[in-house]
Amino acid sequence: MRRTHPEGHGPVRFGPPDPEDGLPVLPELSAVLAAAASRAGAEPVGGGPALLDAACGYGDRRGLPAAPDRVAVAPGAPALLVALTAAVGGDVLVPRPCAAWWAPYTRLLGRRAFSVPTPAESGGVPDPYALLETVRRLRAEGGDPRLLVLSVADDPTATVAPPELLHETVEAAAAEGVHLVSDETWRDTLHDPHDTVLLSPAEMLPDRVTVVTDLVGALLPPGWPAAVARFPAGEGGNALHARVLDALTALDARVAAPVAAAAVYALSEPEPVTTRVADHVRLHARLAAAAHRAVVAAGAVSRPPRCGRHLYVDLTPLVPALTAHGVGDAQELEDFLTARLGMPAPGGHRFGDELEAPRVRLSTAPLLGGAAELRAECLRASDPLQLPHVRDALSHLAAVFDDLRDDARRWESPR
Numbered sequence: 001m002r003r004t005h006p007e008g009h010g011p012v013r014f015g016p017p018d019p020e021d022g023l024p025v026l027p028e029l030s031a032v033l034a035a036a037a038s039r040a041g042a043e044p045v046g047g048g049p050a051l052l053d054a055a056c057g058y059g060d061r062r063g064l065p066a067a068p069d070r071v072a073v074a075p076g077a078p079a080l081l082v083a084l085t086a087a088v089g090g091d092v093l094v095p096r097p098c099a100a101w102w103a104p105y106t107r108l109l110g111r112r113a114f115s116v117p118t119p120a121e122s123g124g125v126p127d128p129y130a131l132l133e134t135v136r137r138l139r140a141e142g143g144d145p146r147l148l149v150l151s152v153a154d155d156p157t158a159t160v161a162p163p164e165l166l167h168e169t170v171e172a173a174a175a176e177g178v179h180l181v182s183d184e185t186w187r188d189t190l191h192d193p194h195d196t197v198l199l200s201p202a203e204m205l206p207d208r209v210t211v212v213t214d215l216v217g218a219l220l221p222p223g224w225p226a227a228v229a230r231f232p233a234g235e236g237g238n239a240l241h242a243r244v245l246d247a248l249t250a251l252d253a254r255v256a257a258p259v260a261a262a263a264v265y266a267l268s269e270p271e272p273v274t275t276r277v278a279d280h281v282r283l284h285a286r287l288a289a290a291a292h293r294a295v296v297a298a299g300a301v302s303r304p305p306r307c308g309r310h311l312y313v314d315l316t317p318l319v320p321a322l323t324a325h326g327v328g329d330a331q332e333l334e335d336f337l338t339a340r341l342g343m344p345a346p347g348g349h350r351f352g353d354e355l356e357a358p359r360v361r362l363s364t365a366p367l368l369g370g371a372a373e374l375r376a377e378c379l380r381a382s383d384p385l386q387l388p389h390v391r392d393a394l395s396h397l398a399a400v401f402d403d404l405r406d407d408a409r410r411w412e413s414p415r
Contacts, residue, residue, distance in 0.1 A: 022365030036261035047073030077214035083247035090146030097351035124154030158305035191285035298401035321407030
């Protein structure tokens with residue numbers, strides 16, 4: 001990532017990528033892709049029968065049943081969100097902070113995106129009262145809010161919204177006639193699935209929620225783009241599905257045949273896939289917990305990570321040290337920490353947070369090491385945190401934040 005230049009560059013190209021798992025591709029998955037490599041074509045727009053059936057089976061196993069005529073597959077979640085935004089129309093509401101790619105794609109269509117604050121306990125889902133106030137204020141000012149995008153298992157905050165909060169927000173959106181898109185890309189990366197309750201908004205409001213799942217979250221490598229959308233049942237859902245297919249057709253958003261074969265295999269969840277998912281989630285959960293302990297011990301603030309391969313850190317308590325280093329906003333903090341840590345540290349402004357707020361998202365994949373052999377070793381190790389290269393990476397992370405803590409203490413005003 002580079003600093004955003006004021007002219008000649010749009011904001012989309014500066015957005016940070018999704019947190020990757022950083023691991024070698026599952027051999028069985030590679031074999032499926034290789035076997036289909038001679039297929040030079042692409043899937044039909046929205047996905048072919050085998051891909052749609054596999055997507056439906058994936059949803060069935062998560063309590064989200066749907067027939068193939070209520071499902072669409074596209075080359076990545078961005079294509080689906082563009083198509084959904086075009087199909088629904090109006091202004092778009094997003095939580096603050098939110099995934100870096102949501103708002104830019106809305107603006108590319110000439111639509112307006114408005115951020116709604118999230119509560120203290122979790123990100124990804126707007127505070128219901130703030131949502132109602134935002135909708136009513138926008139309408140009073142001539143706006144037309146029609147779509148709310150949220151994520152129960154969240155990027156960038158790595159939190160999982162509690163069901164009671166989600167229920168209140170879903171009810172508030174329904175009362176105002178707003179359609180919901182639930183980004184469930186990270187739902188299969190819960191760090192403690194036995195102690196974390198994840199409910200989909202589609203389980204609460206089945207006739208007003210479209211679920212989008214990018215397979216980069218748990219099932220496919222980031223360079224093999226495929227994502228699934230599940231539409232509501234009924235006449236409204238059917239019409240929305242048709243309009244989205246029209247938009248995907250205009251974009252020629254089709255999944256390449258070899259990637260589709262890999263997606264069918266992954267969505268069917270054979271034993272090699274489920275084992276790899278469990279192993280990689282366990283690995284990144286341990287890394288995220290260790291990184292969280294390090295930043296909190298240094299005085300920074302971070303919600304405990306509950307999903308994904310990242311954590312979101314607020315360095316407000318360390319502002320005296322940051323100021324002494326010439327860091328005055330999130331962009332400068334991004335530059336400073338990226339250089340100090342030797343790994344990407346995108347600022348909170350990338351995710352819709354205030355530029356003045358000293359917040360960053362840290363991903364766990366860089367802690368696995370740079371070489372493929374080192375990363376593969378992490379997957380096999382009984383205690384990956386004790387591997388020398390992982391221990392060194394975590395020690396370096398802790399040292400950078402400890403130095404800021406010590407600097408902050410030196411620069412505090414005497415009482």
